[in-house]
Amino acid sequence: MIRAFGYNEFLFLLSAVQWTLMLSVIAFIGGGIVGLVVALGRTSDVKPLRWLSTGYIQIFQGTPLLMQLFLVFFGATVIGIDMSPWVAAAVGLTLNTSAFLGEIWRGCIQSVPRGQWEAASSLGLRYPGLMRYVILPQAVKVAVPPTVGYLVQVIKGTSLAAIIGFVELTRAGQIVNNATFQPFLVFGIVAAIYFALCWPLSLLSQRLEARYAAPSR
Amino acid sequence: MALATEPTRDGVAPPMSADVVIRMEGVQKWYDQFQVLKDIDLEVHRGERIVICGPSGSGKSTLIRCINQLERHQKGRITVNGVELGPHHRQLDMVRREVGMVFQSFNLFPHLTVLENCMLAPMKVRGTTKAEAKATALRYLERVRIPEQAEKYPGQLSGGQQQRVAIARSLCMNPKVMLFDEPTSALDPEMVKEVLDTMIGLAEDGMTMLCVTHEMGFAKSVAHRVIFMDRGEIVEQNTPEEFFTAPKSERTRSFLGQILAH
Numbered sequence: 001m002i003r004a005f006g007y008n009e010f011l012f013l014l015s016a017v018q019w020t021l022m023l024s025v026i027a028f029i030g031g032g033i034v035g036l037v038v039a040l041g042r043t044s045d046v047k048p049l050r051w052l053s054t055g056y057i058q059i060f061q062g063t064p065l066l067m068q069l070f071l072v073f074f075g076a077t078v079i080g081i082d083m084s085p086w087v088a089a090a091v092g093l094t095l096n097t098s099a100f101l102g103e104i105w106r107g108c109i110q111s112v113p114r115g116q117w118e119a120a121s122s123l124g125l126r127y128p129g130l131m132r133y134v135i136l137p138q139a140v141k142v143a144v145p146p147t148v149g150y151l152v153q154v155i156k157g158t159s160l161a162a163i164i165g166f167v168e169l170t171r172a173g174q175i176v177n178n179a180t181f182q183p184f185l186v187f188g189i190v191a192a193i194y195f196a197l198c199w200p201l202s203l204l205s206q207r208l209e210a211r212y213a214a215p216s217r
Numbered sequence: 218m219a220l221a222t223e224p225t226r227d228g229v230a231p232p233m234s235a236d237v238v239i240r241m242e243g244v245q246k247w248y249d250q251f252q253v254l255k256d257i258d259l260e261v262h263r264g265e266r267i268v269i270c271g272p273s274g275s276g277k278s279t280l281i282r283c284i285n286q287l288e289r290h291q292k293g294r295i296t297v298n299g300v301e302l303g304p305h306h307r308q309l310d311m312v313r314r315e316v317g318m319v320f321q322s323f324n325l326f327p328h329l330t331v332l333e334n335c336m337l338a339p340m341k342v343r344g345t346t347k348a349e350a351k352a353t354a355l356r357y358l359e360r361v362r363i364p365e366q367a368e369k370y371p372g373q374l375s376g377g378q379q380q381r382v383a384i385a386r387s388l389c390m391n392p393k394v395m396l397f398d399e400p401t402s403a404l405d406p407e408m409v410k411e412v413l414d415t416m417i418g419l420a421e422d423g424m425t426m427l428c429v430t431h432e433m434g435f436a437k438s439v440a441h442r443v444i445f446m447d448r449g450e451i452v453e454q455n456t457p458e459e460f461f462t463a464p465k466s467e468r469t470r471s472f473l474g475q476i477l478a479h
């Protein structure tokens with residue numbers, strides 16, 4: 001019962017894009033929130049916080065994303081939590097994204113000149129105010145291009161969620177291929193859809209970078 | 218020092234020695250093995266204006282940065298406005314509110330307008346209302362003679378204007394003491410005067426000032442006392458008259474010889 005690849009199969013792939021996007025958005029938002037904490041820890045004056053966040057970043061940057069997803073997915077089962085592939089993928093991608101964004105943002109925070117910290121502290125601003133009103137607004141400007149660029153990695157990373165059984169674009173491609181046996185066509189289309197999602201973001205990132213790199217004021 | 222009985226600039230009675238704003242006793246600081254400050258003793262009285270000079274690397278910046286703890290000292294005591302600086306944040310906060318600092322490189326916040334630069338600390342540190350902070354900011358911008366630049370961003374101003382904004386920003390916190398670290402060294406020559414004039418204006422209003430500078434004209438006309446530092450020590454301190462005409466130590470003489478030759 002081999003089917004031909006037709007309009008319905010194509011629609012199936014397209015509708016799976018929403019799960020890829022959903023997972024990307026969740027990983028990005030969750031990763032962004034945790035990533036900010038990680039970046040603040042990395043730039044902290046408190047040594048234990050620096051160690052902790054450095055260790056966190058090194059673990060997630062030094063192991064494959066797929067292993068992290070496996071560990072979350074199967075680890076949850078081991079400790080008796082019945083975690084759906086959907087939740088496992090969201091948690092795994094969030095953790096992974098937070099480590100990478102944390103490291104990117106650490107660099108952005110540290111790119112704000114020392115004199116800004118000194119001026120703000122000498123005016124009596126303490127850490128929270130100093131960060132919020134002086135350092136982070138300046139760091140954000142530097143952070144936008146690489147962060148948009150990293151979003152591309154997040155989208156591509158969601159494809160690994162297929163392996164723990166979450167049906168997003170890649171998994172949908174596998175399902176269609178199992179029915180049609182037209183791997184080149186099917187995965188060609190899947191790849192083209194990923195490209196259509198990622199390419200505009202890459203371009204945007206490059207343009208933002210060019211804009212911020214231009215001599216300012 | 219018998220400062221209290223000596224004549225001073227502009228005939229104003231010199232500050233009373235009882236009224237000590239800053240007291241440093243036996244302050245020492247190291248960077249690793251390298252000792253930057255060696256046993257610094259210094260008292261600054263209310264209304265007193267002190268100029269610190271000395272060769273590059275002698276510890277001038279480090280000394281004044283210890284006063285508001287941008288640098289931590291390892292030994293000795295520093296008391297500002299009756300508060301001794303210790304390991305606790307509370308003292309540090311109290312001191313920083315009362316001590317203004319002006320940097321060589323201005324360090325204005327580039328993402329905020331001139332007005333916002335001046336309003337930030339009063340609102341977030343002192344909890345002043347927005348309206349009040351704005352009124353204060355405009356008053357001090359007026360005083361440094363750039364109220365018309367209030368809505369601009371620092372990057373749109375000249376160096377001299379930026380430094381005057383930096384002075385206004387500090388004044389908005391209503392500090393008891395102002396520290397200056399080579400405030401005119403990063404300026405084009407034609408802008409030095411506008412900043413020095415602003416500082417002279419502050420002096421005339423009785424601000425307590427501790428100023429690292431090599432502007433000897435400023436020292437002569439404004440300072441009550443000139444301090445010469447070399448290799449982490451206060452080598453000599455005296456009234457400007459004595460300091461420039463009859464320096465006591467050989468190191469001071471050779472330093473003066475160098476900078477006055479320029």
Ligand SMILES: Nc1ncnc2c1ncn2[C@@H]1O[C@H](COP(=O)(O)OP(=O)(O)OP(=O)(O)O)[C@@H](O)[C@H]1O
Pocket residue numbers: 248253271272273274275276277278279280
């Ligand atoms: N963060 C640091 N780490 C190590 N050494 C430092 C540090 N900051 C300053 N120093 C050293 O401490 C000494 C005193 O520095 P400081 O900046 O106080 O000198 P200065 O008198 O202000 O010099 P200048 O006229 O060049 O500004 C110098 O020898 C300098 O190299």
Ligand SMILES: [Mg+2]
Pocket residue numbers: 277278279398399
């Ligand atoms: Mg210096």
